[in-house]
Amino acid sequence: MIEYDGTGYHGWQRQQNAPSIQQSIEEVIEKVVGHQVELIGAGRTDAGVHALGQTANFHTSSNIVIDKMPLAFNSMLPDDIVIKNTETVPEDFHARYQAKGKRYRYIIRNAKFPSALMRNREYFCHYPLDIPLMQKAIKLFVGMHDFKGLAAAGSSAKDTVRTIYDAQIKQEGENLVIDFYGNGFLYNMVRIMVGTLVDVGRGKLPIENIEKLISEGDRKLGGITAPPQGLYLVEVLY
Amino acid sequence: MIEYDGTGYHGWQRQQNAPSIQQSIEEVIEKVVGHQVELIGAGRTDAGVHALGQTANFHTSSNIVIDKMPLAFNSMLPDDIVIKNTETVPEDFHARYQAKGKRYRYIIRNAKFPSALMRNREYFCHYPLDIPLMQKAIKLFVGMHDFKGLAAAGSSAKDTVRTIYDAQIKQEGENLVIDFYGNGFLYNMVRIMVGTLVDVGRGKLPIENIEKLISEGDRKLGGITAPPQGLYLVEVLY
Numbered sequence: 001m002i003e004y005d006g007t008g009y010h011g012w013q014r015q016q017n018a019p020s021i022q023q024s025i026e027e028v029i030e031k032v033v034g035h036q037v038e039l040i041g042a043g044r045t046d047a048g049v050h051a052l053g054q055t056a057n058f059h060t061s062s063n064i065v066i067d068k069m070p071l072a073f074n075s076m077l078p079d080d081i082v083i084k085n086t087e088t089v090p091e092d093f094h095a096r097y098q099a100k101g102k103r104y105r106y107i108i109r110n111a112k113f114p115s116a117l118m119r120n121r122e123y124f125c126h127y128p129l130d131i132p133l134m135q136k137a138i139k140l141f142v143g144m145h146d147f148k149g150l151a152a153a154g155s156s157a158k159d160t161v162r163t164i165y166d167a168q169i170k171q172e173g174e175n176l177v178i179d180f181y182g183n184g185f186l187y188n189m190v191r192i193m194v195g196t197l198v199d200v201g202r203g204k205l206p207i208e209n210i211e212k213l214i215s216e217g218d219r220k221l222g223g224i225t226a227p228p229q230g231l232y233l234v235e236v237l238y
Numbered sequence: 239m240i241e242y243d244g245t246g247y248h249g250w251q252r253q254q255n256a257p258s259i260q261q262s263i264e265e266v267i268e269k270v271v272g273h274q275v276e277l278i279g280a281g282r283t284d285a286g287v288h289a290l291g292q293t294a295n296f297h298t299s300s301n302i303v304i305d306k307m308p309l310a311f312n313s314m315l316p317d318d319i320v321i322k323n324t325e326t327v328p329e330d331f332h333a334r335y336q337a338k339g340k341r342y343r344y345i346i347r348n349a350k351f352p353s354a355l356m357r358n359r360e361y362f363c364h365y366p367l368d369i370p371l372m373q374k375a376i377k378l379f380v381g382m383h384d385f386k387g388l389a390a391a392g393s394s395a396k397d398t399v400r401t402i403y404d405a406q407i408k409q410e411g412e413n414l415v416i417d418f419y420g421n422g423f424l425y426n427m428v429r430i431m432v433g434t435l436v437d438v439g440r441g442k443l444p445i446e447n448i449e450k451l452i453s454e455g456d457r458k459l460g461g462i463t464a465p466p467q468g469l470y471l472v473e474v475l476y
Contacts, residue, residue, distance in 0.1 A: 003353060003354040003355060004354045005355045005357070050355060052355070070351065079352065079354065079357045080354050080357065081354055082351050082352060082354040083351075113308065113312060113320050113322055114317065115241060115320065116241040116242045116243050116317065116318050116320040117241065117242075117243045117288060117290070117359065119243070119317045119318065121355065
């Protein structure tokens with residue numbers, strides 16, 4: 001399980017000329033195990049998105065004791081990436097393909113001013129929000145739907161049907177904590193759901209648009225794509 | 239009231255050749271009010287120490303509406319400093335001399351691994367800690383005492399008597415949240431109290447040392463000075 005602060009990275013996935021979480025961890029693993037590795041992450045989080053419980057797998061011929069790996073890796077990793085635990089998996093395990101569910105959290109600060117301490121950890125939104133309406137609206141995403149209208153343009157997924165098992169909004173002081181639990185999420189889907197909920201909550205979009213957005217699959221019926229810094233990959237379930 | 243993330247600053251106080259909170263805010267105020275100002279802070283927090291509720295005052299001949307100041311200041315401040323509110327005070331008000339009480343919070347992560355997301359917001363301590371013993375020990379600081387033994391060497395205070403009205407330790411998941419409320423605190427005093435409590439909690443220092451530390455006033459009887467990133471100036475009372 002991996003925790004990271006996504007602020008300083010161009011996302012999970014390895015890129016040319018830009019720091020990525022994947023590359024940072026691969027380089028450290030390679031030093032420890034002594035050969036090249038490919039680290040397969042369960043979720044390819046975007047630039048600025050955080051993880052509390054990302055998972056990833058790699059193949060190795062090394063016989064380093066598995067329990068010693070976290071300490072070895074963490075001693076060489078930058079301190080915005082922490083490996084929480086490691087375990088041995090079957091040879092054919094694939095962190096992404098075999099994930100059965102994912103939990104994501106999104107945090108909105110709904111206040112007069114942003115927070116200096118949490119500026120890279122939440123989306124600051126100063127508009128008054130109708131929270132009971134948003135709590136009603138979020139339930140429209142729950143269930144098995146074709147979420148074609150809720151994927152960013154660059155999405156490569158052919159099958160756009162996903163199941164959201166649960167989704168809810170809790171108010172904690174000046175924060176809205178939005179939790180999604182589903183079998184999978186399309187590219188930018190959580191951020192588009194949140195942006196759409198915010199636009200409904202501030203009265204910019206009628207709640208009916210959510211049903212249309214799902215039934216017609218037209219991205220234009222939805223709201224903004226909420227910014228990355230409020231998003232956390234909380235847990236991957238197998 | 240001012241919130242700031244102290245990570246990127248060499249503390250509150252203006253310095254030659256090093257960024258400070260005071261200088262950053264003074265420069266912005268000067269642009270808004272059109273003349274030089276001296277910003278007097280209630281607490282001169284160290285490098286890396288945070289504030290949720292710092293207070294500060296300045297004198298101005300400007301007639302800018304007081305309610306408009308936070309937005310004007312925040313629009314020009316770096317996003318790790320946020321002015322939460324402003325108010326007019328009597329001409330002879332002094333944010334530091336007139337403070338009647340201060341609340342400080344210190345956060346320790348007591349876990350196997352540090353947190354990537356909170357790395358600059360808490361003190362990571364992996365030693366097993368005897369929390370009930372620490373909860374007993376912290377009460378020894380409460381009351382009016384000469385805290386000479388709990389001030390850093392560079393302290394300039396002549397009168398080292400302070401009163402701690404309340405102090406407590408709460409366990410919240412993997413975190414210890416330590417709250418101090420007193421009429422004032424010497425230089426590094428909160429960090430020395432916390433470091434001493436940690437050394438007591440991990441069995442490195444007998445609890446009796448705390449009473450001796452206070453009665454004999456010898457810094458050497460105390461524990462480490464806990465690192466700055468776990469410390470928050472929460473509130474200043476007048």
